[in-house]
Amino acid sequence: xxxxxxxxxxxxxxxxxxxxxxxxxxxxxxxxxxxxxxxxxxxxxxxxxxxxxxxxxxxxxxxxxxxxxxxxxxxxxxxxxxxxxxxxxxxxxxxxxxxxxxxxxxxxxxxxxxxxxxxxxxxxxxxxxxxxxxxxxxxxxxxxxxxxxxxxxxxxxxxxxxxxxxxxxxxxxxxxxxxxxxxxxxxxxxxxxxxxxxxxxxxxxxxxxxxxxxxxxxxxxxxxxxxxxxxxxxxxxxxxxxxxxxxxxxxxxxxxxxxxxxxxxxxxxxxxxxxxxxxxxxxxxxxxxxxxxxxxxxxxxxxxxxxxxxxxxxxxxxxxxxxxxxxxxxxxxxxxxxxxxxxxxxxxxxxxxxxxxxxxxxxxxxxxxxxxxxxxxxxxxxxxxxxxxxxxxxxxxxxxxxxxxxxxxxxxxxxxxxxxxxxxxxxxxxxxxxxxxxxxxxxxxxxxxxxxxxxxxxxxxxxxxxxxxxxxxxxxxxxxxxxxxxxxxxxxxxxxxxxxxxxxxxxxxxxxxxxxxxxxxxxxxxxxxxxxxxxxxxxxxxxxxxxxxxxxxxxxxxxxxxxxxxxxxxxxxxxxxxxxxxxxxxxxxxxxxxxxxxxxxxxxxxxxxxxxxxxxxxxxxxxxxxxxxxxxxxxxxxxxxxxxxxxxxxxxxxxxxxxxxxxxxxxxxxxxxxxxxxxxxxxxxxxxxxxxxxxxxxxxxxxxxxxxxxxxxxxxxxxxxxxxxxxxxxxxxxxxxxxxxxxxxxxxxxxxxxxxxxxxxxxxxxxxxxxxxxxxxxxxxxxxxxxxxxxxxxxxxxxxxxxxxxxx
Numbered sequence: 001x002x003x004x005x006x007x008x009x010x011x012x013x014x015x016x017x018x019x020x021x022x023x024x025x026x027x028x029x030x031x032x033x034x035x036x037x038x039x040x041x042x043x044x045x046x047x048x049x050x051x052x053x054x055x056x057x058x059x060x061x062x063x064x065x066x067x068x069x070x071x072x073x074x075x076x077x078x079x080x081x082x083x084x085x086x087x088x089x090x091x092x093x094x095x096x097x098x099x100x101x102x103x104x105x106x107x108x109x110x111x112x113x114x115x116x117x118x119x120x121x122x123x124x125x126x127x128x129x130x131x132x133x134x135x136x137x138x139x140x141x142x143x144x145x146x147x148x149x150x151x152x153x154x155x156x157x158x159x160x161x162x163x164x165x166x167x168x169x170x171x172x173x174x175x176x177x178x179x180x181x182x183x184x185x186x187x188x189x190x191x192x193x194x195x196x197x198x199x200x201x202x203x204x205x206x207x208x209x210x211x212x213x214x215x216x217x218x219x220x221x222x223x224x225x226x227x228x229x230x231x232x233x234x235x236x237x238x239x240x241x242x243x244x245x246x247x248x249x250x251x252x253x254x255x256x257x258x259x260x261x262x263x264x265x266x267x268x269x270x271x272x273x274x275x276x277x278x279x280x281x282x283x284x285x286x287x288x289x290x291x292x293x294x295x296x297x298x299x300x301x302x303x304x305x306x307x308x309x310x311x312x313x314x315x316x317x318x319x320x321x322x323x324x325x326x327x328x329x330x331x332x333x334x335x336x337x338x339x340x341x342x343x344x345x346x347x348x349x350x351x352x353x354x355x356x357x358x359x360x361x362x363x364x365x366x367x368x369x370x371x372x373x374x375x376x377x378x379x380x381x382x383x384x385x386x387x388x389x390x391x392x393x394x395x396x397x398x399x400x401x402x403x404x405x406x407x408x409x410x411x412x413x414x415x416x417x418x419x420x421x422x423x424x425x426x427x428x429x430x431x432x433x434x435x436x437x438x439x440x441x442x443x444x445x446x447x448x449x450x451x452x453x454x455x456x457x458x459x460x461x462x463x464x465x466x467x468x469x470x471x472x473x474x475x476x477x478x479x480x481x482x483x484x485x486x487x488x489x490x491x492x493x494x495x496x497x498x499x500x501x502x503x504x505x506x507x508x509x510x511x512x513x514x515x516x517x518x519x520x521x522x523x524x525x526x527x528x529x530x531x532x533x534x535x536x537x538x539x540x541x542x543x544x545x546x547x548x549x550x551x552x553x554x555x556x557x558x559x560x561x562x563x564x565x566x567x568x569x570x571x572x573x574x575x576x577x578x579x580x581x582x583x584x585x586x587x588x589x590x591x592x593x594x595x596x597x598x599x600x601x602x603x604x605x606x607x608x609x610x611x612x613x614x615x616x617x618x619x620x621x622x623x624x625x626x627x628x629x630x631x632x633x634x635x636x637x638x639x640x641x642x643x644x645x646x647x648x649x650x651x652x653x654x655x656x657x658x659x660x661x662x663x664x665x666x667x668x669x670x671x672x673x674x675x676x677x678x679x680x681x682x683x684x685x686x687x688x689x690x691x692x693x694x695x696x697x698x699x700x701x702x703x704x705x706x707x708x709x710x711x712x713x714x715x716x717x718x719x720x721x722x723x724x725x726x727x728x729x730x731x732x733x734x735x736x737x738x739x740x741x742x743x744x745x746x747x748x749x750x751x752x753x754x755x756x757x758x759x760x761x762x763x764x765x766x767x768x769x770x771x772x773x774x775x776x777x778x779x780x781x782x783x784x785x786x787x788x789x790x791x792x793x794x795x796x797x798x799x800x801x802x803x804x805x806x807x808x
Contacts, residue, residue, distance in 0.1 A: 062105050062106060062107055063082060063083050063105070063106060063107070063108060063111070064082075064104075064105055065078075065079060065082045065083065065102055065103065065104065065105075065106055065111055066082070066102075066103045067079055067082075067099070067101050067102045067103065067115070068101050071094075071097070071099065072094045072097035072099045072119055073094040073097075074099075075099035075101065075102070075115060076089070076094065076099075076115070076133075079102070079111065079112065079115055083108045083111065083112075084129060085108055085112070085129055085130070085131055086129055086130045086131065087131050087133060088130065088131065088132050088133065089121070089132075089133035089134075093121060093133065093134075093135060094121075097119055097120075099115065099119070102114060102115050104168065104169070107634065109123075109125075110634045110635075112131065116133075120135060121133050121134065121135060122134055122135075158192075158259050158260075158286075158287060159189070159191035159192045159193065159259055159260045160192045160259050160286065162191070162192075162193070163193050164191060164193060164636075164688070164689065164695070165191055165193060165194055165687055165688055165689070165695040165696060165697045165718070165720070166180070166189065166191070166636070166637070166638055166687040166688040166689075166697070167180070167189040167191065167260065167262075168635060170183055170187045170189070170262060171238065172187055172235065172238065172262045172264045172268075172271075172280055172282040173185050173187065173264055173268060173270070173271070173280075174270060174271070174487070174544050174546075174556055174558065174582075175238070175271060175472060175474065175487045175489065175544070176474070176485050176487055176544060176545075176546045176556065177485075178546065178556075179631070179635065180629065180631070180638045180640075180687075181586070181594055181629045181630075181631045181635075181638065182546070182554065182586055183584075184556055184584025184585065184586055184596040184597070184598040184625070185264060185265065185266050185584070185598055185625060186212070186264070186265040186266065186625075186627070186640055186642055186683055186685060187262055187263065187264045187265070188210050188211050188212070188262075188263045188265070188685065188687065188697070188699065189260055189261070189262050189263070189687070189697075190206050190207075190209050190210055190260060190261045190263070190697075191260045191697075192258075192259050192260055193695075193720075194209060194697060194718055195209075195255050195258070195260075195261075197718075197720050197729075197731055197757055197759070198718060198731070198733055198755060198757055198771060199299075199757065199769070199771035199773075199801055199803070200255040201254065201255050201256075201307065201331070202251075202252060202254060202255055203223075203225075203245055203251075203252030203253065203255075203261075203281075203283075204223050204252075205255060206255055206258070206261050207225055207261075207263070207281065208716075208735055208753075209697070209716065209718050209733060209735070210261070210263040210716070211263075211683070211685055211697070211698055211699025211700075211701065211714075211716045212227050212228070212263070212265045212279075212683055212699055212701040212714060212716075213225060213226070213227050213232070213263060213279075213714075214226045214227070214712075214714060214737065214740045214748065216740070216747075216748050216782070216783065217748070217782035217783040217793045217795075218246065218248075218783065219376070219377050219378075219379060219783070219793065220337075220340070220375045220376045220377065220379070220793060221247050221248070221373070221375050221377075221404050222246045222247045222248045223245075223246055223247055224246060225245075225246075225278075225281060226278050226740075227263075227265050227266075227278040227279040227701075228265060228266065228277065228278055228279070228644065228646065228679060228681060228701070228703050229278070229646075229679055229703055229705055229708075229712065230276040230277050230278030230279075230646070230679075231275075231276040231278050232276070232278040232279045232280060232281050233268065233272045233275040233276070233278075233279075233280050233281070234280065234281045234282075234283070235271075235272070235280055235281070235282040235283070236282075236283055236285070236412070236430060236468075237282075237283070237284055237285055237412070237414070237428070238282060238284075238428075238470075239428050239429075239430055239468050239469075239470050239491070240271055240272045240273070240468065240470070240491055240493060241430065241432075241466055241468045241493055241495075242466065242468075242493045242494075242495040242536050242538060243432060243434075243464065243466035243468075243495055245281070247406075248436065248462075249406065249434050249435070249436040249462045249463075249464040249497070250406075250408060250432065250434045250464055250466075251368065251370060251406055251408070251434075252283070253283060253285075253346075253366070253368065254329050254344070254346045254368065256309045256311065256327055256329050256346065256348075257285055257286060257327055257346065257348045257366065258283055258284060258285060258286065259284050259285060259286045259287065260284050261281065261282065261283050261284065262280075262281075262282040262284065263279060263280070263281055263282075264279045264280040264282070265278075265279045265683060265701075266278075266279055266598075266623055266625060266644060266646075267279075267600045267601075267602050267623035267646070268280045268600075269560060269580035269582070269600055269601055269602065269603060270542055270544060270558050270559075270560050270580060270582040270600065271491075271542065271560075273491075273538050273540050273560060273562040273564070273578075273580065273603075274538055274562060274564050274575075274578070274603050274604055274605055274618075275603075275604055276602075276604050276619075277602045277604075277621070277623045277646050277648075285348075285350070285364070286311075286313075286325060286327065286348075286350075287325065287350065287352065287362075288313050288314070288315075288323035288324050288325040288350060288351070288352045289313045289314060289323065289325070290314075290315055290320045290323060291314060291315075292313070292314030292315070293311075293312075293313050293314060293807070293808065294310075294311065294312045294313070294807070294808040295309075295310070295311045295805060295806065295807045295808070296308070296309070296310045296311075296805070296806055297309045297803055297804070297805040297806075298803065298804050298805075299801050299802070299803040300801065300802055301771075301799060301800055301801030301802065302336075302798075302799035302800055302801065303333055303334040303335055303336060303799070304332070304333065304334045305331075305332075305333045305334075305801055306331065306332050306333070307329070307330070307331040307332075307333075308329070308330045308331070309327070309328070309329050310326075310327070310328045311325070311326075311327045311328075312325065312326050312327075313325035313326075316351075321353060321354040322351065322352070322353045322354075323351070323352045323353070324349070324350065324351045324352070325348075325349070325350050326347075326348070326349050327346070327347075327348040328346065328347050328348075329344065329345065329346035329347075330344075330345055330346075331343065331344045331345075332344075336393055336394060336794075336796060336797050336799075337376065337393070337394055337395070337396045337794075338394050338395070338396040338516070339374055339396045339398075339400045339516050340374050340375060340376065340396060341372065341373070341374050342370060342372070342373045342374075342375075343370070343371050343372045343373070344368070344369065344370050344371075345367075345368075345369045345371075346366075346367065346368045346369075347366070347367050348364065348365075348366045348367075349364060349365050349366075350362065350363070350364035351363050351364070358417060358418040358419075359415070359416070359417050359418070360415070360416045361413070361414070361415050362412075362413065362414045362415075363411075363412070363413050364410075364411070364412045364413075365409070365410070365411050365412075366408075366409070366410040366412075367407075367408070367409050367410075368406075368407075368408045369405075369406070369407045369408075370405060370406045370407075371405045371406075371407070372405070373403060373404050373405050373406075374400060374402055374403065375398075375402055375403075375404045376396060376397065376398040376402065376793075377398070377402070377404070377440045377442045378397060378398060378442045378443035378455075378791060379443075379783060379791030379792050379793045380395060380397065380791055380792045380793070380794075381397075381443060381446040381448075381453070381511075381791050381792075382448075382791070382792070383448035384447065384448045384449060388792070389448065391792075393779070393794040393797055396516055397443060397453075397511060397514055397516075398440075398441060398442075398443075398516060398520075399441050399516055399517075399519065399520040399522065400516040400517050401439060401441075401522045402439060402440055402441065403437065403438065403439040403440075404436065404437075404438050404440075405436065405437045406434060406435070406436045406437075407434065407435045407436075408432065408433065408434035408435070409432070409433055409434075410430065410431070410432040410433075411430070411431045411432075412428070412429070412430045412431075413428065413429050413430075414426070414427070414428040414429075415427050415428075419475070421475060421476070422475050422476055423473065423474065423475030423476075424473070424474055424475060425471070425472075425473050426470075426471065426472055426473075426474075427469075427470070427471040428469070428470050428471075429467075429468065429469040429470075430466070430467070430468045430469070431465070431466070431467050431468075432464075432465065432466045433463070433464070433465050434463070434464045434465075435461070435462065435463050435464075436460075436461070436462045436464075436499075437461055438459055438460040438461070438462075439459045439522070439525060440456075440457070440458055440459070441455040441456065441457045441458075441507065441520045441522075442455060442456050442458070443455055443791070444456045444506070446511065451510045451511050451512040451513075452508055452509070452510055452511075453508070453509060453510070453511045454506050454507070454508050455506065455507050455508075455509065455520055456504060456505075456506055457503055457504070457505050457506070457507055457520070457522070457523050457525070458501060458502065458503050458504045458525065459501060459502050459503060459525035459527055460499055460500070460501040460502075460527065460531075461499050461500050461501075461527050462497065462498070462499035462531075463496075463497070463498055463499060464495065464496070464497045465495070465496045466493065466494070466495045466496075467493070467494045468491070468492070468493045468494075469491065469492045469493075470489060470490070470491035470492070471489060471490065471491075472487055472488060472489025472490070473487070473488050473489065474486060474487035474488070474489075482548045482549075483548060484545055484546060484547045484548055485545065485546040486543075486544070486545045486546075487542075487543070487544050487545070487558075488541075488542075488543045489541065489542055489543075490539065490540060490541035490542065491539065491540065491542075492538070492539040493536075493537070493538050493539070494535075494536075494537045495534075495535070495536040495537070496533060496534070496535055497533070497534040497536075498530075498531060498532065498533045498534065499530075499531045500527040500528065500529060500530055500531060501527060501529050501531060502525050502526045502527040502528050502529055503523055503524075503525040503526065505523055507520055507521070532568060532569045533567070533568070534567070534568040534607075535565065535566070535567040535568070536565070536566055537564070537565040537566075538562060538563065538564045538565070539562070539563055540560055540561055540562035540563060540578075541560070541561055542558060542559065542560040542561075543558055543559060544556060544557065544558025544559075544582065545557055545558065551588070552587055552588040552589075553585070553586075553587050553588075554585070554586050554587075555583070555584065555585050555586070556582065556583070556584040556585075556598075557582070557583055557584075558581075558582040558583075559579060559580065559581045559582065560579070560580040560582075561577060561578070561579055561580075562575075562577075562578045562580065562603070563575070563576050563577065563578070564576075564578065564605050566605055566607060566615075568607065569667070571615055573605060573615055575603075575605055575618060578603050579601075580600065580601045580603060581599075581600065581601055582598075582599070582600045583598065583599045583600070584596065584597070584598035584599075585597050585598070586629075592630055592631050592632060593628065593629070593630045593631070594628070594629050594631075595626075595627065595628050595629075596625070596626075596627050596628075596629065597624075597625065597626045597627075598624070598625045599622065599623070599624050599625075600622070600623050601620070601621070601622055601623075602619065602620065602621040602622060602623055602646070602648055603618060603619070603620055604618060604619040604620075604648075605618045605619075606618060606619060606650075606652055608652045608666075608669075608671035609665065609666040609667055609670065609671065610666070610670065610671060610672055610673075611655070611658070611665060611666065611670050611672075612665060613665035613666065613667075616650060616652050616671060616672075616673050617650045617673060618650065619648050619649065619650050619651050619652070620648065620649050620650065621646065621647045621648030621649060622646075622647055623644070623645070623646045624644065624645045624646075625642055625643065625644045626642070626643045626644075627640060627641055627642035627643065627683075628640065628641045628642075632688075633688070633689065635688075636688050636689045637686070637687070637688035637689055637690060638685075638686070638687050638688050639685065639686045640683065640684070640685040640686075641682070641683070641684055641685075642682060642683040642684075642685075643681075643682045644679075644680070644681055644682065644683070644703075645678065645679070645680050646678070646679040647676065647677070647678045647679075648676070648677050648678075649675065649676050650673040650674075650675070651673065651674045651675075651677045651707075652671040652672070652673065652674070653671060653672055653673075653674040653707070654669055654670075654671055655669075655670045655671060655672055658670045674707055677705055677706060677707050678705070678706045679703055679704070679705045679706075680703065680704060681701065681702050681703025681704065682701070682702055682703075683699060683700070683701050684699055684700040684701075685698070685699040686698055686699070692724055693721055693722050693723045693724060694719065694720070694721050695719065695720050695722075696717065696718065696719045696720075697717075697718050697719075698715075698716050698717030698718060698719070698734075699715075699716055699717075700713070700714070700715045700716075701713070701714045701715075702714075710738070710739060711738070712737065712738055712739070712740050713737060713738045714736075714737040714738075714740065715734065715735075715736050715737070716733075716734060716735050716736075717732075717733065717734045718731065718732075718733045718734075719731055719732055719733075720757075727760060727761040727762075728758070728759065728760045728761070729758075729759045730756070730757065730758045730759070731756065731757050732754065732755065732756050733753075733754070733755035733756070734752070734753070734754055734755075735751075735752075735753040735755075736751065736752040736753065737750065737751065738750045747783075748780075748781065748782055748783065749780040749781040749782075749795075750780070751778050751780035751795060752776070752778055753773070753774050753776075753778060753795075754774070754775040754776050754778075755771070755772060755773045755774070755775060756771070756772050756775055757769060757770065757771045757772070758770050765806055765807050765808065766804070766805070766806050766807075767804075767805055768802070768803070768804055768805075769802070769803045769805070770800065770801075770802050771800065771801050771802075771803070772798070772799070772800045773796065773798065773799050773800075774795075774796060774797060774798045774799065775798060776798075777797055777798040778795075779794070779795075779797075780794075780795045781793065781794060781795065782794065782795040782796075
């Protein structure tokens, strides 16, 4: 029979754009918080030698399709009407089967293949425009393992059910939903499948897999994330925030809450405004699902790791108009360092509702408590001449009463209003409050000849509140006979950091016979000194468009106008009406390859002070990129080669000759503006499916700053092998780099870290997985000698974990 168009289950007619997709909606108050919602997306997973090899050449033309979830027969009817194909299938083969929908720009054969995934049907072209649908058979060999597909939000598309190492659409850079090939910058995605395969538990684990990103250890608990030699800013579900995820007061979310993490390399002033040109970390949270699903995972591992994750999702009403999801994590772990330990409890609840056929509201709350945390703020000292003393990796030179507990609650809201002509209005808001309670004895002086060390005993309580909000309008327009996409919006972020500290008495003890239980007694610490309020506020508006000049030449053109305010300890800095332009061009060489070029300004107000106590002038500069991108196997495998150049004036540089002193004019460390600096480098990247069984995501980055004598090289690769019709899969990960440099003068030793995983499917609903990290047990300092902040910290030795996961 031939299929014809139908309406969806709610009586709506299909629209002609990928924007006819369910998204999240913010709550009206900025005191509440955001969360991105998008129903599940599709990424097809087929190799060039399979299903579409039978399709005629004419069917390789791309067609815009928009098919909502519903009965499979209805979905096929719509697909036939929108592509012009004649589909022949026996009605009993579609009876009772459901389609999760399809929306986007597809070739006929790729769209059909994607639409049929998980249905038990296969297709065969019997003529130029005629297709026969049949029940799948064992010897057909035409499709990969079934992958659930559904309509995707252009804002944040789920990778949870795709099983892929790449993502079809991105909007971290511009808020415009573009494919990786259309985006005139480099964006890597650590998908749900990657994080699951390699046992990621936190943001450090995730970003260790992200090409081009260096993960540095400020000290035992805090991390710094840099790319191309500069710090990175953050987004939550696409919402920019001035709050960090370094782990000082605010820690990054547990990996169990995330669907994926998009990592943009390079300057991102159009969306984020002020900031360093390192890039953006966009953490995309899990969304509720229409269908009921549940999972539970138990993990045990090295250093008494015990972790439990529970995840329940589904509709709360028969009509699927209200959906909810709950994720809970309970974890405890000791360390390769003596006496250290940490516990963590996480709870994430998100509710999503269709208020009308065109209005979607999403509300969520997240709590994350890190407690009973015995940690080291000092690291391991060098001798009097600055030489390594070869302390063992298990050495803990701190009292066992050291504490660094963190508690955070985040509220998010998002509202999306779908408008006529495929336009959308989105508003989202977020409020985060985090608290940190510190009790420390930190090493301030050490004489290696006598072995005597001076420890400062002190305590501190900090609060950090971050209120973030954004609204924007976007949609297509027709100009000069071509279709273009526009976005207009603005965002606002306000961060308040404050606290109290106390005591500060010194205590001398010997390190060569140090006992964490007895060597340093704990004083009665009263937190009676106010630290003051540090306020960072930024707001601005932006406009951008994706313009199609010819069939091959396209451009992203935009600009931002920003206002910035910083205030701390009687010092105020305001920067008004700062203009940040953005220009990106892409040119299609052929159907699978394109070249691109992009330019944007860099603007970064500073809080660092010089020896006179004055805040340094803002850093200003430019970022340029020139590159090549390839989209192989109909988008299943993405490749890129990029040259970049970053130039800045007034870059802050640590004056390492002046020791840290909280009472000096600098307020601790002293800096100087280093004049003009230039960073030149290149990136290589690959992500996606190479064969039916082999997926990869990796890259190589090399750069050199003219104020640094060393060239930094970073190579990362994650690969998994899942043979068809087999119950097992395996994979390896590689993370290697030369000595690299982070914030505050920190550096990290060269290291090569090899990881591996193996998974066995015991039954369709139960699997067992083994993960090993630092397989070769490479010894390196994650915070190296003369780092400028803290002392030496060993990187993690070899470790293992084993997980048992059940699904319902």
